[in-house]
Amino acid sequence: MFPSAQGIPGLPDLTHPAELMKFGGQLLGMFPTLIFIVGGLGIAIALLSFSLRRVQPEQSIFIGEWVLLYSQLLRGLQHLALVLVLLVGGFFLTSTLGNRYHNWEQAKVTQVAQTVAGDRLEQAAPQVRYTIQEPYAYDTQVDGKIVRVKDTREVNRFLTLAGSQIQVELDQSKDVQDRRAIYRVDYTAEYKVVNQLSDIENFFFEIPPPNGYSLLQGFKVERDGTRLQQRNPGDYGFPFNLKPGQETTFKVAYKAQGGPRWVYSANGQLLSNFRLTALSTFPDADFASGILPTESKREGQGTRFTWVFDDNVSVQNPFGVFTSTGPIRNTGILPRLLLLAPALFLWWILLLYLSLPMTLKNVAIAGGVFFACLLTLTYLSRLISAPLAWTLISLTLLALSWGLGANNRRASLAALICTISGAVLPVFGLLVPYSGLTLSLAGLLSAVWLAVRHWYGWFSWQKEARI
Structure with missing residues (x-):
C-alpha cells in the first residue's frame, strides 16, 4: 500500500x-x-x-x-x-x-x-535432481557404551542444464478497478538435459510454476513430445530415466496473468547455451534488474529483448521485463x-x-x-x-x-x-x-x-x- x-x-x-x-x-x-x-x-x-x-x-x-x-x-x-x-x-x-x-x-x-505496482511474475529455472547414497557415521549408546555406527543416507544432487531456449510473449492490460497494469504471459521453453554421470540413471525434472500469478492455465510439461502427468496436486517434480551419455529435451508451456513485471531467476545455477527472448507487445517496456540484454530492438509498438549466454554464466539477480513509467521531473x-x-x-x-x-x-x-x-x-x-x-x-x-x-x-x-x-x-x-x-x-x-x-x-x- x-x-x-x-x-x-x-x-x-x-x-x-x-x-x-x-x-x-x-x-x-x-x-x-x-x-x-x-x-x-x-x-x-x-x-x-x-x-x-x-x-x-x-x-x-x-x-x-x-x-x-x-x-x-x-x-x-x-x-x-x-x-x-x-x-x-x-x-x-x-x-x-x-x-x-x-x-x-x-x-x-x-x-x-x-499503475505499475503489484506482485511480479517470477519464473525460476528448472532443476534436474538425483539422489546418491552417501556414507556417514554417528555415535550412539548401547548397553552403557559409546558405539560408532556407519550407515548410508540419501543426499540430493543436481545436474546442470545443457541448454535453455526460452520464448516469452508479454501483453499488458489495465485493471478496471484500480487501473493497475496486468501482464498476460505466454511462456514456452525447451530445456536440454545430458546425463554426464556414469552410475546414475534416475532423475527428477522439477519445474515450479511462476511465483506471483493470479491466473495460471495450460501448464504442461513434455519430454521428447510426450506429455508428463503430475502424480500429486502441487507436485511439479517429474521422474524420468536417462542412461549415461544420453540426452533428452523437456518442453514447458503455460499462460499466466499477474503483476506488471516478469523476471527469470536462475537460482544461482550456471547458465550455458542459454537464450531468452522476451517480446513485449506494448510500449514503455524496459529490461529489469540491470542485466543488460544482448540485443534489444523495436517491433511494432513493442520491444524484443534477447539474452544470450553461450558459455557458463552465473546470474544472481532475476532479469526480465517491466513497464517503465519514465522519470517524474x-x-x-x-x-x-x-x-x-x-x-x-x-x-x-x-x-x-x-x-x-x-x-x-x-x-x-x-x-x-x-x-x-x-x-x-x-x-x-x-x-x-x-x-x-x-x-x-x-x-x-x-x-x-x-x-x-x-x-x-x-x-x-x-x-x-x-x-x-x-x-x-x-x-x-x-x-x-x-x-x-x-x-x-x-x-x-x-x-x-x-x-x-x-x-x-x-x-x-x-x-x-x-x-
Missing part, C-alpha cells in the same frame, strides 16, 4: 482551523502592545505640551517639531502595518498553496506508481517558489518604495495583484508548464504596473523596471533550472537601477509636466 499524500510538515495551512485560531490569538496579543506604544508616545507629547504651556515660544517650536515627527511616525506605521499585513497574509496564502501543490504532486507520483519547484513568495514580494515592494511615491492604496493594490498572480500561477501550472504560465501572467503584471506611474511616463517606466527586476525575474529564477544565475541578474538589475535612480538623478519625473 502506498501512503496517502501528506502536506509539508510544520508549514501553516489555512485549511487547518486549529492553526488559524492559534495565529488569531497571537495577533490579538500583539495589538495591545502596538496601541500602548503609539498611545504612550501621544500622551508623552501631551504632557510635555502641558508642562511648557507657560513658555509659549519654546512650546510652539517644541510641540510643532514633535507633532510633525509624530505625524510622520503615524504615517510610517500605517505603511509598515499594511506591508506586514500583506506579508503575513501572503505567507499564509502561499504556504497553503504550497501545501496544496505538494499534495497534488505527491498524489500524481502515487498514482503513477500504483520538475517536482517541488512550485512549492519552493510559493514558500519564498513573501520574500519576493518584500523585495519588489521595497524597490517600489525606493523608486516611486507609494500611497497606502497603491501598496494594497500592488500586494493584491502580486499574490493574485501567484494564485493564478499555482492553478494554471497544472495545465501548462510553469515557465510558460508565468510568462503569460507577467505580461498582465507589467501592464498593471504601468498604472503606478500616475500618468507619468518616466514614473511608469520606473515601475516597469522595478517589476521586472523585483518580481518577474525572481519568480522566473525559481522556476527555471538556472536559479542562481537568474536571481543574480535580478539582484544586479535592482542594484543598478537604484544607483542610477538616486546617485545619477536619472529618471527624475518631478520636473516633467503631467500628461
